[in-house]
Amino acid sequence: MAADTHCPYCALQCAMTLTATDASAPASTTDATSPPVAVAGRDFPTNRGGLCKKGWTSAELLASPSRLTAPLVRGADGALNETTWDAALGLVADRLRGIRSEHGADAVGVFGGGGLTNEKAYLLGKFARLALGTSRIDYNGRYCMSSAAAAGNRAFGIDRGLPFPLTDLDDADTILLLGTNVAETMPPFIGHLAGAQEAGGLVVVDPRRTATARLTDDGRGLHVQPAPGTDLVLLLGVAHVVIAERLVDEAYVSARTTGLARLRRGVAQWWPERVQSATGVPAATVRAIARRLAASDRAYILTGRGVEQHVDGTDTATAAINLALLLGLPGRPGSGYGTLTGQGNGQGGREHGQKCDQLPGYRKITDPVARAHVARVWGSTPPRSRGPGCPRSSCWARSVDRAESGPSWCTARTSSCPRRTSPTCDAASSASTCSSCATSCCPRLRPSPTSSCRCCSGPRRRAR
Numbered sequence: 001m002a003a004d005t006h007c008p009y010c011a012l013q014c015a016m017t018l019t020a021t022d023a024s025a026p027a028s029t030t031d032a033t034s035p036p037v038a039v040a041g042r043d044f045p046t047n048r049g050g051l052c053k054k055g056w057t058s059a060e061l062l063a064s065p066s067r068l069t070a071p072l073v074r075g076a077d078g079a080l081n082e083t084t085w086d087a088a089l090g091l092v093a094d095r096l097r098g099i100r101s102e103h104g105a106d107a108v109g110v111f112g113g114g115g116l117t118n119e120k121a122y123l124l125g126k127f128a129r130l131a132l133g134t135s136r137i138d139y140n141g142r143y144c145m146s147s148a149a150a151a152g153n154r155a156f157g158i159d160r161g162l163p164f165p166l167t168d169l170d171d172a173d174t175i176l177l178l179g180t181n182v183a184e185t186m187p188p189f190i191g192h193l194a195g196a197q198e199a200g201g202l203v204v205v206d207p208r209r210t211a212t213a214r215l216t217d218d219g220r221g222l223h224v225q226p227a228p229g230t231d232l233v234l235l236l237g238v239a240h241v242v243i244a245e246r247l248v249d250e251a252y253v254s255a256r257t258t259g260l261a262r263l264r265r266g267v268a269q270w271w272p273e274r275v276q277s278a279t280g281v282p283a284a285t286v287r288a289i290a291r292r293l294a295a296s297d298r299a300y301i302l303t304g305r306g307v308e309q310h311v312d313g314t315d316t317a318t319a320a321i322n323l324a325l326l327l328g329l330p331g332r333p334g335s336g337y338g339t340l341t342g343q344g345n346g347q348g349g350r351e352h353g354q355k356c357d358q359l360p361g362y363r364k365i366t367d368p369v370a371r372a373h374v375a376r377v378w379g380s381t382p383p384r385s386r387g388p389g390c391p392r393s394s395c396w397a398r399s400v401d402r403a404e405s406g407p408s409w410c411t412a413r414t415s416s417c418p419r420r421t422s423p424t425c426d427a428a429s430s431a432s433t434c435s436s437c438a439t440s441c442c443p444r445l446r447p448s449p450t451s452s453c454r455c456c457s458g459p460r461r462r463a464r
């Protein structure tokens with residue numbers, strides 16, 4: 001027996017076929033540690049039959065002896081004991097009811113994830129807002145693509161990860177890749193870079209000599225290595241050259257954009273030699289990137305978390321979009337701007353109502369018309385869906401500040417939080433934030449409350 005499906009792990013969603021390995025054999029004769037299904041790559045536009053190691057080994061999880069197959073409840077003696085689903089769910093429901101009646105609905109937080117399907121993300125949001133009545137729901141995309149989403153909303157009024165099929169990249173003669181290492185994170189992706197490589201137009205911006213950077217070797221492109229944290233300056237410098245050398249797509253810009261004068265003023269101070277002194281990228285390279293992009297018929301600019309997850313990440317993503325707009329790329333066949341989604345359903349996850357400020361369909365929770373619409377669909381009244389909650393990190397900080405002991409309902413399958421499988425994660429009670437990057441981490445991710453931040457190595461302080 002075989003079933004066609006997709007790899008659950010990353011946004012490439014590679015197609016695969018699962019085949020039962022030995023369905024006819026009696027259980028007593030099969031090896032309990034071998035996966036019950038075999039994985040084979042299947043032809044699909046994103047992966048063209050290929051899979052990475054994560055996909056090939058995905059079925060091994062099914063036979064892992066450490067896989068939980070039944071709920072466990074900790075007894076008074078501290079030991080975990082197996083129980084039935086009815087008993088476990090009853091216990092969770094009782095605890096949630098008790099906490100809500102004692103501390104109020106907002107004492108319960110819900111944390112979703114980009115690994116959830118659209119349907120699960122939708123249901124999680126509805127469950128939080130109607131059943132629990134809490135405004136405290138957010139998902140791990142808060143740390144992932146928020147900068148890119150904010151930049152997309154700022155520039156286009158909408159947040160779309162990759163607004164074109166991946167196969168569109170195949171015909172590109174220039175691709176500017178910033179802050180992403182697809183050769184390691186989603187290897188089948190690199191097949192879509194072959195056209196740009198052949199044209200000598202793959203430009204990889206990364207301080208590190210990554211596997212993706214090495215794809216530019218042998219005349220297939222350019223590896224640009226700005227000093228860490230200077231991606232924004234580099235992009236402003238490329239935009240400066242585009243404007244200074246009159247490479248702007250004037251017809252496109254005047255027909256489809258506003259604010260060119262402000263942009264001109266913003267990039268005026270970033271002439272190539274000054275960019276060189278700030279980033280370490282030679283002025284000639286800054287000019288070469290601008291000229292290459294402008295001379296290409298089919299050019300794309302793609303950003304990833306490496307340039308987006310900085311304190312100025314929203315501005316960096318905005319600068320990449322502005323550069324694309326100056327060149328007339330978005331909306332032109334064979335060209336465009338996109339931000340690469342990481343998790344299996346990062347985009348769908350944030351479209352279906354598990355962000356603290358959004359109802360399903362990207363509807364702002366503060367918009368009375370949107371609230372009324374969703375309430376009608378849910379068969380409730382608008383006041384039942386509470387107002388905006390707070391982003392995950394500040395939610396946790398506030399919990400600490402108010403000494404709340406309420407649980408978080410954690411569903412982040414791919415989160416690095418080691419307590420992600422616990423339905424009642426009380427990590428909030430000892431969360432701390434980094435004074436350099438404002439990241440708030442699960443206390444179990446760091447050896448002591450005062451140790452360095454795992455994101456930026458900055459000093460930590462107790463959340464206030």
Ligand code: SF4
Nearest residue numbers: 007010013014052055
């Ligand atoms: S590239 Fe992503 S979707 Fe494809 S097999 Fe690897 S983890 Fe799965």
